[in-house]
Amino acid sequence: MTNSNGIGGIGGGGLTVNNATQNQAALFFGHNWQITEKLNLDYGVRYESMHQKGSVRPNVANPQSSNPAYGGTDGDPLTVYDNADGAAGAPLPFNKTIHTFSYSAGLNYTINNQFSIYGRYSEGNKAPDLGVYFGANTAFANSTLNPQAQKIDQAEMGVKIREKNLTLFVTPFYSVLSHVPNVQTFTLADGVTSYSPPVLYEKVRTYGLELEANFNITQNFSVKGVGTLQNSKAANYRVWIANQPGAQDDAIMDYSGNRADNSPRLMLNVTPSYNVGKFFSFITWSYLGAREANVANAFQLPGFSQFNLGAGYDLTKKLQLSANINNLLNKYGVMSWSRPGTFLTSLDREGYTKSMYEADAKANTPYATIAIPPRAYFLTLTYKF
Template sequence: MIGTATGALMTALPALAQTTTDGAQTTDSAQRAAPEEGLVDTSQPNGEEIIVVGTAGGGTRRQDAAFAVTALSNDAIERAAPNSTADILRAVPGVMAESSGGQNGANIFVRGYPSGGDAQFVSFQYAGAPVFAPPTLSFLENSQLIRLDETVQRIEAVRGGTGSLFSLGQPGLTVNVVPRIGGSEFHGLAKLSYTDYDEIRGDAWVSGPLDEDTGFMVGGFYAQGNGIRDPRFRAEKGGQITANVHHDFGGRGSVEVYARYLNDRGAWLLPIPVISDSDGDIRAYPGFDPGTGTLLGPDTRITTNVVGRTLDLREGRGAKIVNTGINFEYEVAEGLRLRERTSFLGGNADTLGLVPVEAPVAASAMAVTLGGAGSTVGALTYASGGGAVEGGADARVMRAGIWEVRKKISSFVSDTAAEWSTGKNKLTAGFFYTNYTSRDSWVLGNQVLLAAEPNARRLNLTLNGGRAATLDGFTSGPAFQVRANYEGEDYALYAVDELQLTPQLRIDGGIRWQRHAVDATLRTPIAGGNVNLDGDPLTLYDNSVTVLGGPRTIRYRNDAWSWTAGANYDFTDEIGVFARYSRGNSFPQFDNLREATAENIANDTGLAATAEVDTYEGGVKISTGIANLYATVFHNKFDGLATTSLIDNVPVSSNGGAKATGVEVEGAVRPTSWFSITAAGTYLDATYRDFFTGNGTIDNTGNQVQRQPKWMWRVTPAVDVDVGNLRPSIFATLQYTGDRFSDPENLQVLPHFYQLDAGVSLEVSQRIRLQVTGNNLTDEIGLTEGNPRIIGGQGTGPILARPILGRSFRFSAAFEF
């Protein structure tokens, strides 16, 4: 996997936008026609691109948008060669995206919004419609359900602002993935990529006309490999295919039908052993390469646990889903337009992984952990083969759980709106409805004893007194289980009015009322109901296995209002300012309600609380021929935040509030036609207030919000020249990520680090492009996560942490016609 090679460059490259002959802005569908020729989008000057996300549907110039938004063009994505969908978001100021977990299982944080992981305040859209209604569930965040490939025309990402009014009403980050559509001529692309860790990938798309007003596009990708953290089996495999048909109604509107099939999986990459020195520096654990090492290996791939369940970790984390939809827009009368966006998603999103429990210790210490005080090592052998482990009681060992999470999901979305424009005023009113389900089957725990080595082997441990601590390497059975059928339903009414008071000043305001309902039938473990499976106290591995209780139900109902008001003032066509206030809400989803008490659910408190987010923001926008600058100052206040974490296989609640103040800056300078320097940065002061973890026992007031640094920045120089029919390009990105804490208690420090990415491409006659991109060229050990399954620090010496991926290279060749 190759990470973002040109993160800052992307923030300055505009999305594809076109204008009509009289200079008026076209609709979103017209903007997405495939380029007439060549590999590079023929973009308008910065600030001219039309942004659809965060608007009522008609779109607006980025320079005129009264909210913070970033647009990433297809050419920018191509140069970046991101290793996952989440990885591309490192280019968006105010966003901390961790893609060290692999192609799936990202953690994405926004503007100091507190959360323990996944992407609680991030929603993804495809062609303007939500991909999956809940922004995140445990073991499932939106970016897991969509892949970036050459069928993507551009990406738009709005932070705060108007996001709390439209679509799902996301007050954090809303990302819209815009696909290509067919134009008046046939176009296509074929691309082959290969990495230095033996991943091979093919991309292709073709588009063209079906008649004068109708076009089509079809394309996708297929890839396979072991991954940069090689488990010595085929851990990465799958692909995606996308197709759409688009018809224009003679300038009065359009209709687009699309379908997308994703069947892709990859290894779930988790913390590995590293060494934390007394001065806070991080170095490799003996034998473990921080950039390429993994505990996964042939010996842990297929196992049968103590209750007889056999799993194959090659399934990893991924999705097998179908996503279809229709977008309709039509001007039924002068000044009156109707819009409909409908989508359906259904399929499976499973997670299987090897989840480490603690850092390596001596086998003698593990004997005490498993058998109690006075326990010693009787015998330590390999589970496969039976040979004695070198070092005996002094051998370094560790435990990891084999976790299985199955999710069968569905989501239906309908967003219907009417827009009435009369001179200087534009009024939009709409109705949003979504129904979504998740059928969950979880089995966590199932810990195995491993040698502390890459591609770890399972161990059997016998203690003094003839006690068996393991069975085929397993030290325990299922520790936390869930069997649940969830159904959620949301409906909302919204209205937004935009008024152009003067040629320079435009104001807008809007409200949204949303009703959130959840019903569930589920089973979870009986408190204190663990059993000894075989009744033999000398077989320690099955002495405490959880038992599922009887079914119970959840019924939750709540509603809330959101609103916003903003103003945009353009001093000139190139210089403007904006200001905005917004109130947004985040309703509790399935996992919080599962762990909430009946009293919490009845009173909208604790884990069942609806989070309220107040955002104040203002910014400056400058777009000229040689430079552009977008700077935003924001302040957020949060109340009613609630999350759960699995600590020692037990759900533990976190509740309370937070506040955040920050500055986001992105821009570029282009002194010549062949040279540019782009940069982006974020300053964030985010702290908890009245925020309690450990089921209310630990007050974290004043602590820095976990996983989000105070400083992040990146700078990218790029050289693009023309030499006859050749167009060579050289680009590089230096990115800085500041000190953070992995936990809300601020006891697990994640030190700051720099990452250097670079690339070279060569375009031949606007038809052939050869490219090589390098990720993490200095092989930096940059940590993105500590040990999230404990409360407290890890001290010095061996610890568990998840570093960024090591140095790697991707080579690609593309042909476009």
């Protein structure tokens, strides 16, 4: 099965060779202007130039690699370590420069010591990362490569309330995330060689409300809470569906109007704490609501709670002893997943439709998930010089 060194596979169907040089230059300016005693304006701008030059040299798999009778370099199909091989294809060069401009401005008006209001508008732009360029690994995708700067527009306004025992922040917000690159990976008809179809660019719209409060119930006991309610939709979202291996029947599916993936409607974080003298303690309850697994809304990742516990004691002014237990109840909270199938197939979560999920669920087909870390204990001794 393996070679003399115990290796079960060398290179597979070949490896795509990527190389690039990135040059980045940026200018930024920020200023805080106290217009009056009660009115403050802070603002900033940033200009950036990002140049990417390089090439993608896609692998070309040996067409015999998918033939069970092919024995590789030693002619023996039972020694599987060399049964798949490939060669580097012709280089596909790219040479692109992206210019971006971002800005943010916020006004804060203090009515009195207990009450203030504020508003902010921001537009941020980010040049695409190398994944967009390296994903153009076919002649067609390379010739049509048109990288776009990722853009986010966000507006928020809020109220700050400070009473004797209570601090409260109420912040409604609205954001639009656009020009989000969606790089997908499929397999050619040989079943070995991978390729990426042309990049599609997506837009997601979100509005919501964030609440943050800190309530001092007694001199020693307080409760801090943060909560977010939000509604996130795929305003313009298209994905490639691979269908059969090979690019000949690839099709675009439009999921615009569906709920955005990985965006729970509700997130909560509540921390009661008790401090007396040199002793301190807290317990944090966190809740992450159910989320759509992908923009196809094939199924939902379940919501879950997590508890973290901590306590400590100041032995001296410089020496502190503390103990923490994270994920106290050892909850298996699902954070991510991959679809059933081969390695390359599992990477294409956006192409996994609801009908595919229902068929796999009916057949009890397993799929992988990624969870939060299990219960962990920490004992820490801290010395401050």
